[in-house]
Amino acid sequence: MTLRVVVLGPPASGKGTQSARLAEACDLEHISTGDVLRDAVEAGTSLGRAAEPHMEAGELVPDELVVDVVGDRLSRSARYVVDGFPRTVGQAERFDTPIDLAVVLEVPREELVRRVTGRRICPEGHTYHVEFDPPEQPGVCDVDGLPLERRDDDDRATLDRRLEVYEQQTRPAIERLAARARVVRVDGSGSPDEVAERLRGAIGAPHRD
Ligand code: AMP
Numbered sequence: 775m776t777l778r779v780v781v782l783g784p785p786a787s788g789k790g791t792q793s794a795r796l797a798e799a800c801d802l803e804h805i806s807t808g809d810v811l812r813d814a815v816e817a818g819t820s821l822g823r824a825a826e827p828h829m830e831a832g833e834l835v836p837d838e839l840v841v842d843v844v845g846d847r848l849s850r851s852a853r854y855v856v857d858g859f860p861r862t863v864g865q866a867e868r869f870d871t872p873i874d875l876a877v878v879l880e881v882p883r884e885e886l887v888r889r890v891t892g893r894r895i896c897p898e899g900h901t902y903h904v905e906f907d908p909p910e911q912p913g914v915c916d917v918d919g920l921p922l923e924r925r926d927d928d929d930r931a932t933l934d935r936r937l938e939v940y941e942q943q944t945r946p947a948i949e950r951l952a953a954r955a956r957v958v959r960v961d962g963s964g965s966p967d968e969v970a971e972r973l974r975g976a977i978g979a980p981h982r983d
Contacts, residue, residue, distance in 0.1 A: 776852040777802060778872060780859065780955075782948060783879030785927075785936040786889040787962045788969055790901065792879065793857035795970050803854040805847050807861075809899055811835060812925075816897070830926050832935030834943060837864040845869065862943045866950040873955035875977060878948055879962030879969070883937065890933045894922040906965070 777800060781793045790806055797804035811829060814822030821843060825835040834840075844859050848871060860866040881889075892904040896915035902908060902922060909916050927936065951957060958976050962969050 777854075777874055778848075778852065779855040779875045779877065780873055780951070781855060781857040781877045781879065782861070782944060783962055784881065784886055784940045784944075785933060786886045786893060787879040787881045788966065789857040789879060790899075791966050792877070792962070792969055792973055793855045795966070796877075796973065797855050799974070800855075801853070803851050805844070805854055805856045805859075807840060807844055807856070807858040810843060810847070811840075812899075830932070832927055832932035832939065834861055834939055837862055837868065841865055841868045860947050860951070863947050863950055866947045873951065876948065876951045876955045876957045877973065877977065878957060878959045880959055881962040885963050886937070887930070887933065890928050891930065893925065893928055895925055896920045896922050 779793075779796065779802065781789050781796070783789050790808070793804055793806065796802065811822070811825045815826045815829065816822065821839060824839055828835045840859070840861075841864075844856070845868075848854065848856065848869075860869045889903065889906075892906065894902045894904060894909075894913075896918060897920050898915070898918055900915050900917050902915075904912075909922065913922050914920070915922055927933075948957065960969065960973050960976050
C-alpha cells in the first residue's frame with residue numbers, strides 16, 4: 775500500500791531520528807535531504823560543491839538544486855518517509871506527488887540549542903548527544919567505530935540563522951502542505967523514545983519493540 779510521509783521541524787527537532795524509527799516501524803524507505811546533501815558535499819560532486827556554502831551559512835540550498843535530486847529519488851518509490859523536504863513554498867509547489875501525511879515536530883527553542891550544541895555525528899550519519907545519548911566510548915561511533923564529529927552547521931550563530939530560515943521559509947511551506955495532506959503536529963520535546971511513542975499515538979502507526 776502506498777504511504778508517503780514527510781517529516782518537518784526546526785533544526786535538531788529530531789526529524790532524522792524519528793523518521794528513521796517510523797521507516798523501521800512501517801517498512802518505509804527513509805530519505806533525508808540533509809543527508810543527501812551532506813553526502814554530496816563529502817563526495818565533492820557538483821551538487822555538493824554548489825550546496826556547501828549555503829549549508830555552512832545556515833541557509834537553505836536553492837530550490838532548483840534540491841527539487842530535481844529529491845524528486846528523482848521520490849518518483850522511484852511509493853512508500854517513503856522524507857525528512858527535511860519540502861522546506862520552502864517553491865519546493866512544496868514543485869513537489870506535486872500526493873502526500874498522505876505531514877508530521878511537524880515542535881520543540882521549544884532552548885531545547886533545540888541544548889540539542890545542537892551537544893550533537894555529534896559519525897561520517898555514516900549515526901547521531902549521538904554528549905549528554906543525552908552518549909556513545910559507549912567518548913568520540914567514537916558505537917556502530918562502526920568511526921570518529922564522531924560536530925556537524926559544520928551546528929554552532930550557535932549558524933543555529934540562530936537556521937531557526938530564522940525555518941520561521942521565514944519552512945512555516946509557510948507547511949501551511950501550503952495543509953491544503954493537500956493531513957498535517958499532524960507532535961510535541962518533539964523529551965527523549966527519542968518519548969517522542970516516538972507520542973508520534974505513534976498521533977498517527978496510529980504499529981508498535982514494534
Ligand atoms: P538537516 O539535516 O535537515 O537539518 O539539513 C541541513 C542543511 O541542509 C539545511 O540547513 C540546508 O542548508 C540543507 N537542506 C536540507 N534539506 C533542504 C531542503 N529541502 N531545501 C534546501 N536546503 C536543504
